[in-house]
Amino acid sequence: AFSGNYLVTRNIKARYSKLQSFISSILVISILLAASTRIFQSEAWSILWIADNVKFLLIPILFIFILEYLLRLWTAPDSCPDLPENNAEFEQYIRTHHYRLFYGISFLGLIDLLVILSGLFTLISGNSSAWEGYLIVFALLKLSRYIHGIEIIAAVLKKERQILSATFITLAILIVILSTILYLVERNVQPEVFNSIPSALWWGIVTMTTTGYGDIIPMTSIGRVIGGVAMLVGIGTLAIPAGILASGFAYELKHREQLNNWHIISNLELFAGLDANCIKDITHYLKAEVLPAGATVFKKHSAPDAIYFIADGEVEIQIFPKPPTPIRLRSGDVFGEAGLLENRKRNASIKTTQNSRFLVLDLHDFHTLISKHVDLKNKIESINNLRKSSSPDSN
Amino acid sequence: AFSGNYLVTRNIKARYSKLQSFISSILVISILLAASTRIFQSEAWSILWIADNVKFLLIPILFIFILEYLLRLWTAPDSCPDLPENNAEFEQYIRTHHYRLFYGISFLGLIDLLVILSGLFTLISGNSSAWEGYLIVFALLKLSRYIHGIEIIAAVLKKERQILSATFITLAILIVILSTILYLVERNVQPEVFNSIPSALWWGIVTMTTTGYGDIIPMTSIGRVIGGVAMLVGIGTLAIPAGILASGFAYELKHREQLNNWHIISNLELFAGLDANCIKDITHYLKAEVLPAGATVFKKHSAPDAIYFIADGEVEIQIFPKPPTPIRLRSGDVFGEAGLLENRKRNASIKTTQNSRFLVLDLHDFHTLISKHVDLKNKIESINNLRKSSSPDSN
Amino acid sequence: AFSGNYLVTRNIKARYSKLQSFISSILVISILLAASTRIFQSEAWSILWIADNVKFLLIPILFIFILEYLLRLWTAPDSCPDLPENNAEFEQYIRTHHYRLFYGISFLGLIDLLVILSGLFTLISGNSSAWEGYLIVFALLKLSRYIHGIEIIAAVLKKERQILSATFITLAILIVILSTILYLVERNVQPEVFNSIPSALWWGIVTMTTTGYGDIIPMTSIGRVIGGVAMLVGIGTLAIPAGILASGFAYELKHREQLNNWHIISNLELFAGLDANCIKDITHYLKAEVLPAGATVFKKHSAPDAIYFIADGEVEIQIFPKPPTPIRLRSGDVFGEAGLLENRKRNASIKTTQNSRFLVLDLHDFHTLISKHVDLKNKIESINNLRKSSSPDSN
Amino acid sequence: AFSGNYLVTRNIKARYSKLQSFISSILVISILLAASTRIFQSEAWSILWIADNVKFLLIPILFIFILEYLLRLWTAPDSCPDLPENNAEFEQYIRTHHYRLFYGISFLGLIDLLVILSGLFTLISGNSSAWEGYLIVFALLKLSRYIHGIEIIAAVLKKERQILSATFITLAILIVILSTILYLVERNVQPEVFNSIPSALWWGIVTMTTTGYGDIIPMTSIGRVIGGVAMLVGIGTLAIPAGILASGFAYELKHREQLNNWHIISNLELFAGLDANCIKDITHYLKAEVLPAGATVFKKHSAPDAIYFIADGEVEIQIFPKPPTPIRLRSGDVFGEAGLLENRKRNASIKTTQNSRFLVLDLHDFHTLISKHVDLKNKIESINNLRKSSSPDSN
Incomplete structure (x- = not known):
């Protein structure tokens, strides 16, 4: 169970x-x-x-x-x-x-x-x-x-659309101006290549995106200097979207982590049917904890001090003799709640098999929550009674 | 109201x-x-x-x-x-x-x-x-x-101008040195192409920005090795601006979020006319809360426990029978204050329609604030009296 | 010692x-x-x-x-x-x-x-x-x-594989669609170059990755406009992986810092043999502190107020006369514990030689921990007795 | 003063x-x-x-x-x-x-x-x-x-050198393997161009860095597919340095902000001569506060509730009649300390002229600090006496 x-x-x-x-x-x-x-x-x-x-x-x-x-x-x-x-x-x-x-x-x-x-x-x-x-x-x-995952990209692009479009408009303006200057510089030397500003614009976009086909190339010294400026300005401008997207993704990632925690908690049997208010309270008391692979979360016969929710990673329940397929819990699973509910010592050790992140609810905070939310107390007592009457199989 | x-x-x-x-x-x-x-x-x-x-x-x-x-x-x-x-x-x-x-x-x-x-x-x-x-x-x-948005880009560029210009100066130095080396290597093999260092500089900037027109290309083995180094060094150096801008935008974003919270609070009817000191106190007590789309913020008839400011996202007020155009509140709006002011149960449920971020002011902290700031207390009481006398329409 | x-x-x-x-x-x-x-x-x-x-x-x-x-x-x-x-x-x-x-x-x-x-x-x-x-x-x-370090890259790539592959699939779709449009536009003007869609696809990938060999180039005005769009869309799309990786590395870096702190603490003589529960408690009480190069962490004869763990950087123990090779402590070392254990004043000054980051355990929190964990108390007393009997050499 | x-x-x-x-x-x-x-x-x-x-x-x-x-x-x-x-x-x-x-x-x-x-x-x-x-x-x-600023770039590059070099080694391995495959595919079709693996390596580095000179181009269909893969793998691999540098700069920026705060505090007249221990205590009590341009930090005749250190931005002291050159305080300056020292109301309003970030030390925390550190108390009293005897000019 x-x-x-x-x-x-x-x-x-x-x-x-x-x-x-x-x-x-x-x-x-x-x-x-x-x-x-x-x-x-x-x-x-x-x-x-x-x-x-x-x-x-x-x-x-x-x-x-x-x-x-x-x-x-x-x-x-x-x-x-x-x-x-x-x-x-x-x-x-x-x-x-x-x-x-x-x-x-x-x-x-x-x-x-x-x-x-x-x-x-x-x-x-x-x-x-x-x-x-x-x-x-x-x-x-x-x-x-x-x-899968395209909705995250879409969300970030939508959120940052203003700065992103500002960047591309700025780039467009810079392309037009630098191309016009190059046209004025090169039109006398290569009249057949730089025959009009639109041709120079084609050079401008090919150069400032650093594509560089090589079909239109400045030949004069001053034209090459403008070309070099165009390349650097292009790269500099096009580094901005990467920068914006990086901070956008970092924000979205953090946001989704919070939502993920909320989903983990609100989808659990233990907290099912509770209202958002109560779940919000629970999430406020949770502490994040990171443990490396191979660390012991708690030992058999230790006192029950907390409930653990796996946000990321994997743990293994240590049972002897070792079963052919080890019992492993993954992201979204909960463990350590039975000890708290029945107020008895841990009946198995728990070990991480990967670097893992847990959301931990301390014994003390758990009791504070129960005293505050009557629904939660009733729910837990009924689960506990149900468990006692059924198989007494695990921690 | x-x-x-x-x-x-x-x-x-x-x-x-x-x-x-x-x-x-x-x-x-x-x-x-x-x-x-x-x-x-x-x-x-x-x-x-x-x-x-x-x-x-x-x-x-x-x-x-x-x-x-x-x-x-x-x-x-x-x-x-x-x-x-x-x-x-x-x-x-x-x-x-x-x-x-x-x-x-x-x-x-x-x-x-x-x-x-x-x-x-x-x-x-x-x-x-x-x-x-x-x-x-x-x-x-x-x-x-x-x-729109160009002022954010300008602010980030201004803030990071020192490191950015250091990167471009470093790139310029590397272009000159690598081009000079390539000139010395290739001048005997392609004397008409690499006829001077400025020609080699043109090769250098075209290569290190990875534009690669193909008009000047090293032919010797050692020249190609230097070319390969130039490309990798160029890409490595030009990854730095993207990195700097990413952290710069992240900082600016966070900064603007804080300012945004300040504007949300200071623009509200509830807190209008209060001095900066008092608003600063309010912002200190606020807690950020993220809820997914479709979550219930609070239910009808529940006890009023907090005021909610929408920092990001959208909520819908659940009224029956459903109106043709649903009543929705967006970024910058406030809800849940009436219950606290009149000390009565919630008269409507509130549901998120998007992933939303709220700034929440708890009942307890609200009373602490009122006891500390007399201005705030008077203001709230007058608003409450005004509301009681006018239409008793919402939460 | x-x-x-x-x-x-x-x-x-x-x-x-x-x-x-x-x-x-x-x-x-x-x-x-x-x-x-x-x-x-x-x-x-x-x-x-x-x-x-x-x-x-x-x-x-x-x-x-x-x-x-x-x-x-x-x-x-x-x-x-x-x-x-x-x-x-x-x-x-x-x-x-x-x-x-x-x-x-x-x-x-x-x-x-x-x-x-x-x-x-x-x-x-x-x-x-x-x-x-x-x-x-x-x-x-x-x-x-x-x-070395490739496992960090692998971990980030694995974690972000969904969004990364979404980006590359999106790019592939965009390449096919833009190439097909260009094929339709250019096939009448350059029938020998744009002889089939696969040829146009080759143009598409060469252009959208901004490689730009120059073997296939649009000649018509409308074709050049599509080419310009392809370049910008390509750069925009390929800025997404950089953005994702940036936030992924930031998360991984933070994660590894936490794990590193855990390793520093759990590998120390002082805390060896304690169970994970107790070490978790210790890490909860630690405060991070950053000091510039050349700052004095504490002075000789000052009261012992904390234990310092070096997370990053280097300190030097100031002893007179100066030894030819200065005594320096580095990342993973601990100092200041002797004063706390023996309850006496500092017997040496400690100065940073680099910008350093410390994990600090305050005197007060240290005593809270000892009163909570009997194992820890016994351990420390035995270490202290051992030290008193051996050489009284340092802080 | x-x-x-x-x-x-x-x-x-x-x-x-x-x-x-x-x-x-x-x-x-x-x-x-x-x-x-x-x-x-x-x-x-x-x-x-x-x-x-x-x-x-x-x-x-x-x-x-x-x-x-x-x-x-x-x-x-x-x-x-x-x-x-x-x-x-x-x-x-x-x-x-x-x-x-x-x-x-x-x-x-x-x-x-x-x-x-x-x-x-x-x-x-x-x-x-x-x-x-x-x-x-x-x-x-x-x-x-x-x-200026190159030492920050150098610090980040040094810190992330392991992952960065892992990326470039990985790229080198991928270039060799993809070039060898292309050599095997193309050597029969273009024997004079792909005459050896080193020639293919030149193609590999020119392609995977997206330079694309166009001197060596795959002609066969399977060669073009390998070419496309090489471009995408190249871009994907070279997005990693940008990602690493972004998170590296973010970390370095945060680090330097903390050091900057330390320098601001330790360089002030008010706290000069205090030991690092005491300054560390002060920095622990500081709260960061961000205000938009044009906000009033405090008004004339208000009660003195805090000392403000300007970490970033600018404020103006509002004096009437307005002086031709307004009195402005910038990053590194302190204000609001006189009111606390002399226990009297503010004698001028302070307004921000830019978006600004302050480090604020509250009245309460200030007194806690004084009671804890006798040095600080003596210092402040002597400054106050000095000020009272000299010109009573400002806040």
């Missing part, structure tokens, strides 16, 4: 996510097939057999995309963040809030439609080299729904 | 900023037109009609710029940071402090003048390809007044 | 690590010889003598690699993280846990084998230009075992 | 640093002249007059460098960090510690010598194009003594 209910919840989630990941896989494969057949079709080194039969591949992919589009349109209202309680209200709510329209005119909704139209064009016209048929490559943007 | 006065202030600001943003738009459009007609005029793919009539566009733009310049010159004294109280003092102050001259010889003041002179030159001389006429492109620098 | 036992442990470690570093050196030299003879053998400017006799060099290197491989295979079970206590259990454990197989199919295990097979192929076939013989260059990957 | 003694110290420092900066200027100019005459001498666009008379410039520069070298050699012992008290000890100390030899064989010592020898070679041999004469360009490395 380390975290029984919690494990059950996990199992349900795992089973549900199996279906979800199966559907996701089909969609991801369809997207990759749709894009890659188009990309490699136009090439000499594409296998002829596929080139001839590409339409037979396109038909099932298009069928999947159309089905997906219709389902997304149909279920759009379910994705509204705050559903009303009863059904009558819900129906009225949908009528007044145009979620299906919102999906239809959203960026990804338009991309979904564009991909279908592009595929249909190829099938109907039979023209495999028209530009309309190539738009199916935009299907790759549909992948953004399945890339 | 969530934050009545505060909303009034906001409205005034919004109306004032409408006029401001209208004038800004005209100036920004003028700048963009002035620069872009000049840039694309010289090009073959420019539309002929514009090329012929560009002067008719230039006249109104120049008129706007001259008007702007004169107004800026006229109103320069108003931008002084600390205006004296009475008018007599003010006039004497202006006479002794040469704010108009300061604007005239400031960087942007000189650019404003240069742009006007360049435009007048084109109009008067009628020569559209003289270099003097191209200086109107510098009008883009005038845009720096309208780029 | 500054930290007698600690120094003994250090000496043992130093001697053991001498043998280890000797074996490491042999292996590192073998690896470098194996790779470099192969790299330079194929070249005109390779010395002929080595080219002829390279096999005589290859035979001993291969012998070393084979021996290393067999020893690694043999000792694989010793590297298991949690060895059972008694031998019978150990043998059964090895049988049930296939550590040797795990090594065999691990990445470095396969590389070890590949390098041996590649070397044997060259020796047996006598063909020095077959591609199989070139695989010996992979021996360089074996160096990863000997690069 | 805001900080009388402190200002005196500043003046002395300023006068001393005037001489120092004069000598520095001469040396910097000499270095720049020595390097630039050599760099531009070899060029066609160098002015002929200088080229002929360059020796007359070289003779005084060499004289300065030789004088500098001899003086540095002579004064080397003075730069030892811990000078003994009496002269006899000092002389013996110099004899046993070979500071002059240490300077002679130090990096900058050798550079100083090399530059002199190179200059002498040119003068004596009269050969202005021999490579020995070009070594005078290394004089630029002597500039490293005069670049």
Whole structure:
């Protein structure tokens, strides 16, 4: 009974996510097939057999995309963040809030439609080299729904968008001004290359992003000095986004760590059903603790002094004789609560197997919390009674 | 009455900023037109009609710029940071402090003048390809007044200027030394390419900024080794600015967050008119709290235990039946103060709609503050009386 | 008796690590010889003598690699993280846990084998230009075992792998889409260069990583605009990894500092043999303190108010007459404990010779700890008695 | 009497640093002249007059460098960090510690010598194009003594040298392996370009640093895929140094801020002569406070509640009638101490003119400190008596 209910919840989630990941896989494969057949079709080194039969591949992919589009349109209202309680209200709510329209005119909704139209064009016209048929490559943007971690990048970019866009506008201004100066300097020496400011602008962006194709190069001494300044100014300006993103990610990381702690606590069997107020109080009393791999968190027969929540890392419960698969607890698990609840000595040693970070709730603070929150006290007593009556298996 | 006065202030600001943003738009459009007609005029793919009539566009733009310049010159004294109280003092102050001259010889003041002179030159001389006429492109620098977020970048660059310039000087020294070595190595093999150290310097800056045009390339083995070293040293050195800016932005971000908290508190109706000392005390008692989207901050009928200031994010007040437009509070708003002032249970639940950060002032700390600051106590009592007499509408 | 036992442990470690570093050196030299003879053998400017006799060099290197491989295979079970206590259990454990197989199919295990097979192929076939013989260059990957600091990089990369891979997948999607658009724009103008989407993809990756070889360049105006967008999007996207890594390293650095503090405390003579619980308590009472170079930590004859642990930096014990080699304490050393234990005034001044960071345990907190932990009290009394009986040499 | 003694110290420092900066200027100019005459001498666009008379410039520069070298050699012992008290000890100390030899064989010592020898070679041999004469360009490395901020960069690089070198070693290994693979792939298609692994290595370093000269480019499809991987791996690897440096600079910045606070406190008249112990206690009681520009720190006639140290920013003392040059206090200054010492109301308002950071010592903590440290109490009373007897001018 380390975290029984919690494990059950996990199992349900795992089973549900199996279906979800199966559907996701089909969609991801369809997207990759749709894009890659188009990309490699136009090439000499594409296998002829596929080139001839590409339409037979396109038909099932298009069928999947159309089905997906219709389902997304149909279920759009379910994705509204705050559903009303009863059904009558819900129906009225949908009528007044145009979620299906919102999906239809959203960026990804338009991309979904564009991909279908592009595929249909190829099938109907039979023209495999028209530009309309190539738009199916935009299907790759549909992948953004399945890339884990992209929402963190999006959150940071959104938060820092003002400074980031200020940087790029500044860069654009600097490109125009430095290119104009270079144009004035070089137009007499290389009139055919620097024939207009837009040509110089092309030099400017190629140079200030340090791409340096080498198709337009300053030849005069003063032009080379301006070129050198342009490179350094470009690098200096483009170091700013990296700097902004670094501090943005650090902030987001800290933020998410706090939210993660909140989730760990609020998802535990021990604290389930308590209101946010009480959980906030608990999180205030928690202390972070970092231990290296191989450290003993507590020894068997020691006095129960704290409850431990694993924020990061892994511990092993030391039982003799050693079981073939060691009992290990990971991020999100709790241990050491039984000793506190039953007021008895530890019945097993706990050892870290990795560098780990714990959230620790001291015995003293635990009692302060119980005396403050009656709900918490009742909950714990009922859990304890339940445990005493069931198997007395662990710490 | 969530934050009545505060909303009034906001409205005034919004109306004032409408006029401001209208004038800004005209100036920004003028700048963009002035620069872009000049840039694309010289090009073959420019539309002929514009090329012929560009002067008719230039006249109104120049008129706007001259008007702007004169107004800026006229109103320069108003931008002084600390205006004296009475008018007599003010006039004497202006006479002794040469704010108009300061604007005239400031960087942007000189650019404003240069742009006007360049435009007048084109109009008067009628020569559209003289270099003097191209200086109107510098009008883009005038845009720096309208780029939001550029002042943060400027503040960080100013703060870290010493280390940043040390990096660029170090890079310059390394370029000269590595280029000289390469010159000595390659001058016998490619005498026409590496004909002098300045040519090698051009190679050095093109290589160490990783631009790599490919016009000058080492051919000998030892020259290629020096080239490889130059690339790695260049990248290593240019990683330093990104590192410095990252820590600089992190510091600036933290700094601005603290200032932001101070502004949130000091702009509230509740604490308006209190002296800095008292507000400083309040900020000392505040605790930061982060909650995920969809969390309940407090429930209806729960005991009032704290005042919440929204530093970041959004909450929704849960009212039944649900209104068509939900009542939402955003960054800078306050909630939960009515319960504390009237000493009654919460009359609505509050739920976050985004990941949010709050500044929380506990009941206990609130009473400590009231007992310490008599001004605050009187203020709160008067607000409370006012509220009791008016509509008893919310939490 | 500054930290007698600690120094003994250090000496043992130093001697053991001498043998280890000797074996490491042999292996590192073998690896470098194996790779470099192969790299330079194929070249005109390779010395002929080595080219002829390279096999005589290859035979001993291969012998070393084979021996290393067999020893690694043999000792694989010793590297298991949690060895059972008694031998019978150990043998059964090895049988049930296939550590040797795990090594065999691990990445470095396969590389070890590949390098041996590649070397044997060259020796047996006598063909020095077959591609199989070139695989010996992979021996360089074996160096990863000997690069200090690489485990920190690996830990950060592992922790941030989700966001990092999201960035690179996003970049890949953007490359494909921008390249397809450029292909559609340029295929009519430069049909021989942009002959297929894969050619455009090559342009895309060369441009968005700002490599810019210059072999494929957009010629049309609209193509150049797309090229400029590609460069900026590429730089913007590739600034994200730098940002993520910066915050990842900052977190890892802080984490390792905490672990380092834990190690400093738990490795000290004074606190040796205490359980993790007690050491955790000690670390909770520690305060960090930073002093500049040349500052006096405490003066002779001052009252003993704290124990100092050096986390970073160096101090010098001021003794007169000055000894030829000054007595200096470094990171990991402790000072000021004798005064507290014997309850007498400081018998020497302590001065910093570098900017230093200390962990300070105050007199008051020290006594709180002693009253809480009987083990600690007994330990300290026994150390004190021991010291009093031995030489009364220092602070 | 805001900080009388402190200002005196500043003046002395300023006068001393005037001489120092004069000598520095001469040396910097000499270095720049020595390097630039050599760099531009070899060029066609160098002015002929200088080229002929360059020796007359070289003779005084060499004289300065030789004088500098001899003086540095002579004064080397003075730069030892811990000078003994009496002269006899000092002389013996110099004899046993070979500071002059240490300077002679130090990096900058050798550079100083090399530059002199190179200059002498040119003068004596009269050969202005021999490579020995070009070594005078290394004089630029002597500039490293005069670049402010370079010691911070050096400190960060030294601290993070392990991870940084691990990154560059990893990059080197990846370059060798990817180049070898590309060599095997391309050697049959472009045998004259990829004629050996070293040629492929040149491609590898030019590609993985994203320099991209374009002299060696993969032509095969599989070669282009490897090329793309090389670019992304290169960028990914070279993002690590930026990340490491970012966290390194953040740590160093924080560290230096703490040291800066220590210096601010320990340099003040108020706390001068107190021992480190007492100053450490003071720094423990300080609270950081950030205020925006234009905020009132305290008002005239308010009760004295704290002493303020300016860590960053600027405040103005509000006096009526306004003086022509406002009285402003900057980083390192203290205010508000007079009210506490004399136990009277504030006699002026204080307003910030910039965003500022203060270190605040509360009235309560101030009295705790006085009761704990008798030295501090005596000192303050004597200052107060002194002030009462002199002009009663300010807050």
